[in-house]
Amino acid sequence: MKTVRTVIFAEGSFADDIHCKTGYGVLRYAPDTVVAVIDSQLAGRDAYEISRLGRGIPVVSDLTSALRFEPNRLLIGVAPAGGALPESWRQEILFALRKGLEVLNGLHTILSEDKEFVEAAETGGARIIDLRKEPDDLDVALCRAQRVEANVVLTVGTDCACGKMTTALEMLYEARRRGIPSDFCATGQTGIAIAGWGISVDHVLSDFTAGAAERLVLEAGADKNVKLILVEGQGALAQPVYSGVMLSLMHGSLPDNMILCHQANQQLVELVDRPMPPLAEHISLYEESMRIIKPAKVRAISLKTRGMDENEARRVIEETAIEAGLPVTDPVRFGSGVLLDAVLNDCPQKVPLSGEMAHIDLNPPF
Amino acid sequence: MKTVRTVIFAEGSFADDIHCKTGYGVLRYAPDTVVAVIDSQLAGRDAYEISRLGRGIPVVSDLTSALRFEPNRLLIGVAPAGGALPESWRQEILFALRKGLEVLNGLHTILSEDKEFVEAAETGGARIIDLRKEPDDLDVALCRAQRVEANVVLTVGTDCACGKMTTALEMLYEARRRGIPSDFCATGQTGIAIAGWGISVDHVLSDFTAGAAERLVLEAGADKNVKLILVEGQGALAQPVYSGVMLSLMHGSLPDNMILCHQANQQLVELVDRPMPPLAEHISLYEESMRIIKPAKVRAISLKTRGMDENEARRVIEETAIEAGLPVTDPVRFGSGVLLDAVLNDCPQKVPLSGEMAHIDLNPPF
Numbered sequence: 034m035k036t037v038r039t040v041i042f043a044e045g046s047f048a049d050d051i052h053c054k055t056g057y058g059v060l061r062y063a064p065d066t067v068v069a070v071i072d073s074q075l076a077g078r079d080a081y082e083i084s085r086l087g088r089g090i091p092v093v094s095d096l097t098s099a100l101r102f103e104p105n106r107l108l109i110g111v112a113p114a115g116g117a118l119p120e121s122w123r124q125e126i127l128f129a130l131r132k133g134l135e136v137l138n139g140l141h142t143i144l145s146e147d148k149e150f151v152e153a154a155e156t157g158g159a160r161i162i163d164l165r166k167e168p169d170d171l172d173v174a175l176c177r178a179q180r181v182e183a184n185v186v187l188t189v190g191t192d193c194a195c196g197k198m199t200t201a202l203e204m205l206y207e208a209r210r211r212g213i214p215s216d217f218c219a220t221g222q223t224g225i226a227i228a229g230w231g232i233s234v235d236h237v238l239s240d241f242t243a244g245a246a247e248r249l250v251l252e253a254g255a256d257k258n259v260k261l262i263l264v265e266g267q268g269a270l271a272q273p274v275y276s277g278v279m280l281s282l283m284h285g286s287l288p289d290n291m292i293l294c295h296q297a298n299q300q301l302v303e304l305v306d307r308p309m310p311p312l313a314e315h316i317s318l319y320e321e322s323m324r325i326i327k328p329a330k331v332r333a334i335s336l337k338t339r340g341m342d343e344n345e346a347r348r349v350i351e352e353t354a355i356e357a358g359l360p361v362t363d364p365v366r367f368g369s370g371v372l373l374d375a376v377l378n379d380c381p382q383k384v385p386l387s388g389e390m391a392h393i394d395l396n397p398p399f
Numbered sequence: 400m401k402t403v404r405t406v407i408f409a410e411g412s413f414a415d416d417i418h419c420k421t422g423y424g425v426l427r428y429a430p431d432t433v434v435a436v437i438d439s440q441l442a443g444r445d446a447y448e449i450s451r452l453g454r455g456i457p458v459v460s461d462l463t464s465a466l467r468f469e470p471n472r473l474l475i476g477v478a479p480a481g482g483a484l485p486e487s488w489r490q491e492i493l494f495a496l497r498k499g500l501e502v503l504n505g506l507h508t509i510l511s512e513d514k515e516f517v518e519a520a521e522t523g524g525a526r527i528i529d530l531r532k533e534p535d536d537l538d539v540a541l542c543r544a545q546r547v548e549a550n551v552v553l554t555v556g557t558d559c560a561c562g563k564m565t566t567a568l569e570m571l572y573e574a575r576r577r578g579i580p581s582d583f584c585a586t587g588q589t590g591i592a593i594a595g596w597g598i599s600v601d602h603v604l605s606d607f608t609a610g611a612a613e614r615l616v617l618e619a620g621a622d623k624n625v626k627l628i629l630v631e632g633q634g635a636l637a638q639p640v641y642s643g644v645m646l647s648l649m650h651g652s653l654p655d656n657m658i659l660c661h662q663a664n665q666q667l668v669e670l671v672d673r674p675m676p677p678l679a680e681h682i683s684l685y686e687e688s689m690r691i692i693k694p695a696k697v698r699a700i701s702l703k704t705r706g707m708d709e710n711e712a713r714r715v716i717e718e719t720a721i722e723a724g725l726p727v728t729d730p731v732r733f734g735s736g737v738l739l740d741a742v743l744n745d746c747p748q749k750v751p752l753s754g755e756m757a758h759i760d761l762n763p764p765f
Binding site: 244 | 456481538582601604606608609610636641642645648651653671676692
């Protein structure tokens, strides 16, 4: 297998960990595969200075400058709101394809459906991998995920970009360290880039979003050895832009347990600038929205304390634990053991669905 | 303007008012435009015998038999679960197009993207109208609907096919009878077929579903004379197959008031065969799911009593009113005045959103 040598395209956004979350995710969980980051405004710096990730990885001004590191992949590491391709990026991506770099694209814009990109890929002998392109044969969700025997854990949140993917991955790695056979269901472009499989549910037709989540859980659960399935949540019930996606994930994956992810001290809900509701309201809404289908509790809170010093982080974790009456930690800073304990201890058995179950017709997603 | 002469394609399904709800909707709200219904199993009957709608409209075995009524439009009146085109229908639709009939298609399968249908349409000089094809320039929802001054009413439900479109249309016509300037936002293929505009939100990418609802409300509200906007709900929070679509509609359209639609005596949630939760649980979940964004109450219940005799219908309406503590009626049977009173009397003023509002950039949807 050829070694992956990724250059992360983060033009104009590398200082912004929210817009650049795909890039940050790969820097955090697969830093050895990254050779450079492109952001002309930060060229000459070390990635670590900007992101606290990827020490020793240079930030360069453009792809021409990155070529000396012999990349074989360009990852589009920026996810603008709405997800469409900014036209100003087109030339750089065409250049990458013509130079033979595989392009990993997490945008809503499907590059492999654009004639100019397809021609450039043919010219360079390169592949286009559209991370958000959905399978052709998705179906609706019919509560089939309930048949999976493993403990299914969904990471939910108070907003976008509050650590849902990170928390699921940190819990996955901790579970594997403990010898618990576990799997991760990636539902967004960054998770798919890291895990190597998944479905980007926000690029699925709304009727099939829950079906996509169901299919991922069935696929992970098809391996009967797997005891724990961590499903990456997307959006949030209190984030009107993406609330429907979150509810679809909940009702498609049918979690046994949920972990609520939250950015410490966040005052406003992003994008709509509304006051952030208290944690108790989020927890209640998540549990009530599950209860009408099948019961599932929020077992712990994953708190994002990045940017705080350690004392401040410990203080806010303690305060949050008192406020919510639940275990709380920042899994990046202090490990995810507390979160894993909460889902393993509190829910030793699956709660059966009442009523007649739908027939299972399991096809592997890929 | 040419008179529309529709033949409704309902092969194998005309006796089933759920799968054939597009056909039933047009028979109910635009019966003068319908010349025949195709269902080979029921050929020779009068449509009214089967559907209690469209008296005098014949059911015929196939399109060849329907041609003597000189149709100029074929409406695909069946909506199978998942919405894909059954291959067995292909020849009949091709035949219609080659004969010059306009085809109105409410399926997820977009006929105008299928080469064989496009060629048949060219042969016959016919149009294909894909009711579910979404606008190309949809964006995410950003609470812009709150800026609309009219009273926005969303019809929600306990399941699919419980009268959400019908209730919104009945309230629209009653409001217009009372001289209240009103508009209707169609969100599904039948509503669009009746109203002549709208967006079929279940054929929109999940990220943009709320944005589609927001756009419809802004478009209706752009006419400052409009005092009442009735938004057609889709799916239900307790129906896991479509719950995400409903939540997206709620958080995109930002209703001031909701009407809960329910099939009287329904014991199981469709598709997943789960026990139907009590009305109080549905109402609580709808109100809580709105409250985290902006308050909106369920003001009344629209009860579908079709198939009951009148005494039984009155009894179940009375019982439901006592159970829920809300006004209840069946708008098809007894008129929608009670429902309209509930949203006009209980909410004279809009409830303002707290926090800073997002910038409005209103583009008309069509």
